[in-house]
Amino acid sequence: MSDQHLEEQEMEAEALSAIFDTAFEIRSSSQPFVWAVKLVPVDCGGDEEEEEAANHVMVKLVVNVPLDYPEVSLPVMDLExxxxxxxxxxxxxxxxxxxxxxxxxGTPSIFAVCEAVRAWLADNNVKGMDDASMHAQMMRKQKEAERREAQAAQQFESQKKIDEMTEAEKEELAVRKRREEGTPVNDVTFPAWWAKFTAEKELEQSTAHDDGGSERVGGKGEVEEKLTGFQIFSEKAGIFSLEKLEAAAEELENDTSALDPEELGEVDEELFDDDEDLDDLDFDDDDDESDEEPEI
Structure with a gap:
């Protein structure tokens, strides 16, 4: 026995106690541990009266835990x-x-065992299972046959629905399935994908080369360099273009020189000959007065 085995067993007991609550009991708290779990087909949340009415079969799974469980030995089990x-x-x-x-x-298995036992109880949750008479055995066999027949009928109906699907529905179902599963990468699919991928890349490069790539060939065999982002922005925004600014200034000058002086109207020159009126204003007086100290 190792400390690792002990720790795993204690952790499993703690988990089982949390899952099954009062249905789980520890009959021996020292190694080798002994656990017991009460199992019923229908869980009624601890209501004993309801549990008694809903469940016709019940058992207790008793587990003797070997010292080297779960890595080496299997649990030794019995049923009450x-x-x-x-x-x-x-x-x-x-x-x-x-x-x-x-x-x-090799793994903690008691919970899985409990689920398997409970599933069997649910399938056989009928009265009279403990009746060993021939009649009771016949009735149980008949009910078991009916249950299997019902399962077979259900499977048949499901298959029938699939068979009655239209081709379009089948194709759609296949597409959904392929999307969910994806395309597996293996020695067959990867070379095919790689060949397709390289062909597409070569086609893109060839098309880009035919279009001039980063350069464009002019009509006279001249090569025009590709504009930078700054140049494109400047061109589109109409700024930082000296040629355009010069052209605009020249156009404005031409428009001004073409104006007829008569159309501009007469200019009143007297408006600009009133400098003599400004001589009467004495700006120094205010400054001198402001410099004088106030009398107290």
Whole structure:
């Protein structure tokens, strides 16, 4: 036994207690541990009266935990019949529990075993399971046959719906399935994808080269350099273009020189000959007065 085994067993017991609550009990708190779990087909949330009415079969799964469980040994299990099962049922159900534990070798498996046992109880949650008479056995076999027949009918109807789907619906379903699953990458699909990808890239490069790429060939064999982002912005915004500014100034000058002086009207020159009137204003007096100290 190692400390790791002990820690794993204690953690599993804690998890089972949290899941099953009062249905889980520790019968031996020292190693080797012994646990017990009460299992019913229908969980009624702890209501005992409702649980008694809804469940016709009940068992307790008793687990003896080996010291080297779960890495090495399987749990040693037994069943205690609480309600509604015969000894033959017990043997059958115990086989279900052991098979589930075997399927989970090397890992904590008690919860999985409990779920398998509970599923069997749910499928056999009928009165009279503990009746060993021939009549009771016949009735159980008949009900089991009816249950299997119902399952087969349900599967048949599901398959029938699929068969009756139109081609378009089948194609749509296939597309959805492919989208969900995706395309697997393997030795067959990757070379095909790579060939397609390289062909597309070569075509793009060839098209870009034909169009001139970063250069454009003029009509006279001249090569025009590709404009920078600043140049494109300046050109589109109409700024930072000296040629355009000069052209605009020249156009304005031409328009001004073309104006007829008569159309501009006569200019009143007397408006600009009133400088003599300004001589009467004495600006120094105000400054002198402001410099004088006030009398107290």
């Amino acid at each position: 019949i609480v309600k509604g099962l015969s000894d033959d049922n017990k043997k059958e159900l115990l086989a279900v529990a052991n098979n589930e534990a075997e399927a989970n070798t």
